Amino acid sequence: MDPLVEVQQLQVFYPGKNKLLQKTKSVVKAVDHVSFTINQGETLGLVGESGCGKSTMGRAILHLIKPTSGEIGFAGRNLSSLSASELRQQRKHFQMVFQDPFSSLNPRLTVKEILDEPLKAHRLGDEHQRLEKIHHIMEVCGLNRTYAERYAHEFSGGQRQRIGIARALILQPQLVVADEPVSALDVSIQSQILNLMQDLQEEFHLTYLFISHDLGVVRHICNRVGVMYLGKMAELATTEQLYANPLHPYTKTLLSAIPVADPRLRKERIILQGDVPSPANSPQGCAFSSRCPNVMEICKEIRPDMQQVTDSHSVACHLYV
């Protein structure tokens, strides 16, 4: 499999609040030295708690946020080196599905107008061809074509998410970044959307970056999973390996924390103390050292690098040096 996306040493910093009379500017390191690849046709999951930088990562890959440093290669081209108009040209190859189907659709536009916007922006086809495309994509996404003249508020959450997916797919992209696409939905609707996403992937040979905090959903839909903590990648492995043999203590606690839908499997869990530290003052050394049950002296001083344990499993932890 060829890599479609290559992320190298990506950093995204946000300017932080400056304290009065303080000379050095504080920065929030939302994504800090992260490298990974997304292969053609696969679904890569990104998991982690809120504030770990997974959404920033998704947006940075699409260049919706300009990376502070590092490179993003898409189909062999370095996106950072492109001019604004070249980048705009490229955008039709990578699209996004957002979390909240209620706020990500313009309430003043009909479904047809929502789906027409990307086509117009990229000047694809005349009015008749565009309408045909709109009707086609609506049907593919399980929306009746008679809904084209309705407004977003007339739809339920699940149907709105279908509109969001249709909008992302109408340009026939190669990569779709889905940022928590099912977290706002009920389980029964969630399963409909997940099945739809799988069907569409097969039909259009899509590559997904699937961002979620729900480890059950990620296990279901992803081929490989990256676990992020405080802006850094803690572990990256195939789904089978990650769930069967998690290495990083953070991955272990995350997996242990999922409530299992079977009362006979109530188990002793690893309960983490405290909250995720603020990314504005993450601990020295390993980011997880302040909450890690297996913390050692070295963890507080030196930040562990990502290293391969097997071909398809890497982890950033001093326990595995």
Added chain:
Amino acid sequence: MNTPILEVNQLQVSFKKEKEEITVVNGISFVVHAGETLGIVGESGCGKSITSLSIMRLISSPGRITSGQIVYNNRDLTQLSEEEMRIVRGNEISMIFQEPMTSLNPVFTIGRQIDEIILLHTCASKQEAKEQSIEMLKRVGISRAEQIYRSYPFELSGGMRQRVMIAIGMACQPKLLIADEPTTALDVTIQLQILDLMKKLQEKENTAIILITHDLGVVAEMCDRVLVMYAGEVVEEAVVDDLFHNPKHPYTIGLLQSMPSSVEKKSRLYTIKGQVPPAGSITKGCRFAERCDHVIDRCWGEEPAIVLVGNNHTCRCWLHA
């Protein structure tokens, strides 16, 4: 364990829309025993939250309780005056809401908000109330209690705010705690902390908990008995082990199967077709008929009654009548 502290009988709640009365909770009955955790599950729009708000008598116009009794401690709560109800609320029955940011008052300190409930329901002086509040904050696992007592809600993280909500809810040692999606807005690691805290407090005080959630994992983890609600009615009631290992109603089975599992990987998820019908739209037959895979002629014409299908296990379905 076996003393019932709350009995809901044929509770019916309606909302007035123009000239119509739309029934959103239609004749539900259940019992809560001291010290147990009763789970209420179902999709959004099934009447779970309306049920819990009616127990607290917090349904406001245009909604009202149209019939039925809510018997707490030999008194029918539906018959109490607003003054009498105020003594019950927060003191004997209290409630934790889903969104810990919007349910705390942003302009008062945490301390003042906990003090308020103690001052209102006990004869404590201001100084005593402060001591009790700080004690309560310590009991919900907040380490810097004195400092947090003086903080404002925006200074705390989501998990901390939910701990504060629990501290407020438990401040007067209520006999019954209603938790409406208490962990839905939280990350899994924080969710585990909060659920663990609720369990520990329950063991100490023998509090009964009504836990409303759409997360079946949380139900399996926390509950002793479970009510499954669909479109304003109870469709199944069972001990937690029976519900997960011997579910009867097609809706319950559908919900369980549509969950992506964190234990095993399925290739495709089961989906319940369609969505919850709007309240008041179904007047005849079984409310689940149009989404049910096992629908028979009888389902369209007659509504099934609740029947006993096992030990403490009831179900509303013609397949089991």
